[in-house]
Amino acid sequence: MSNTEQELQQLQDFITRYPRVVALTGAGISAGSGIATYRDAAGRWLYSTPIQHREFLHAAAVRQRYWTRSWFGWPAVRDARSNAAHRAVATLEQQGVIRLVITQNVDRLHQRAGSSAVIDLHGRLDRVQCLGCAAFTDREVMQQRLAHDNPHLATLSIPRGQRPDGDMALPDAMSASTRVPACEACGGILMPDVVFFGGSVPAERVTKARAALADADALLVIGSSLQVYSGFRFCRQAAAQGKALAIVNPGQTRADALATLRLKTPCETLLNALVRGNVTA
Template sequence: MSAQVQDAADTRLREFIDAHPRLFVLTGAGISTDSGIPDYRDRAGQWKRTPPVTYQAFMHELATRQRYWARSLVGWRRFGRAAPNATHRALVALEQRGQVELLVTQNVDRLHQQAGSERVVDLHGRLDEVRCMACDWRQGRHDFQHQLVTRNADWAHLDAADAPDGDADLDGHDFSRFDVPPCPACGGIVKPDVVFFGENVPRERVEAATRAWAEADAVLVVGSSLMVFSGYRFVAAAAKAGKPVATVNLGVTRADPLVTLKIDAPCAEALEFLLES
């Protein structure tokens, strides 16, 4: 993007934000790439890799759980150390200006909270915690990592490219040897406290997001292609209700026909002006 085009985009986005003092903000994977966490889709909105594991497969297939946790053992070492970047800090600044009605994130990395955002709903849950699907026993992911490594010491030295879900592209291994820790309280299946594909978003999160967009003046989407319905539905409903919508994302979004303003640019560059004051 040329400097002239960038300046024009900055001006339009600044004017949009200044004109709408109560914003419903929705964020996606594109805001965390600068923190070293890969995103899911390319500029055309297509999958860059095999789609993530489904809830049904994880719950009903031991082999799927073995593959997931083996990959997670490797990927968590870096994912668990990821730090907020300039985009997260810009959205904190927007909240401190009093303009964030609610920030709903599709990410599970908790980087918004680490950066200092307070009005946040983790739509798809949080990867830094695990829970038993039978008795709701919970544990921090760092502590669960210790269990994984203790039971699978020969996997601890492996390395692989990071994947978006906090796991790694660990292929070509016999996952049937991987020992998955059961719930220590009841022996049930332990799952990351995130919403997998095919799993429903908890009702209270949907209701909180719905109230927020209804009370907001406008919608700001940052770093999401909105290809997943769980996030897109709020934008579609807000647009249908006449709320202005601005998107900041590299490439297409599912909401392109609905938007008032589309900024095709890296998130940090587009929101940099929020850190200037």
């Protein structure tokens, strides 16, 4: 029996024993869709310091940098397609196994795959919110407005250096002349509807996620190193409440010591085999 077959059997046994599951997903589940991850297999950060929430709010130059990089990076997220792992999670929801998906991702690929019970813990990249009047607009509208106000962007060579969450590695000088559109309703600052580093996850999302986990038999972590506390807190809750914890992630995680079951087969392979009932070599 191969290692994948062994781990599949272990996961099948886990779900049989704990049939009501909350899933917590991270960047690793979307890697197969072409979206970059933040960390390596050891959980080490791969990039320069990300934009902080306070910087975005208080510095126009930071907003110029963000929206310039996002203009280049957004299409990759917009055009990404859900993969076998996303579809397997949706199937497990339809089968009544997964009661809720708590995702740390902002790509909406779970919803595209068919999952309906999803908490976007860190928000969603496909819309923009005004910090003045709180109105939402579609991210693609922002893309069109950026292109209209900055025709020079279309003449620049598309750089290589795709980063997570629609970011793109660019020299800061490329953003110096970018005109950032304001809210069409009130003239306020526009911000992607995501939780930047240093920002706070809205309390109602955390409360809803905690309540679902309290009612579940187990927590299933998929594709996350759990280095960020916003996700790790649910592993701590599971441990405190005596609930089983299974982690599917090739690299090490912050919650390995808390895990009831630790699986390292790539999530696409393992979850696809789980819903199909077989292992494809």
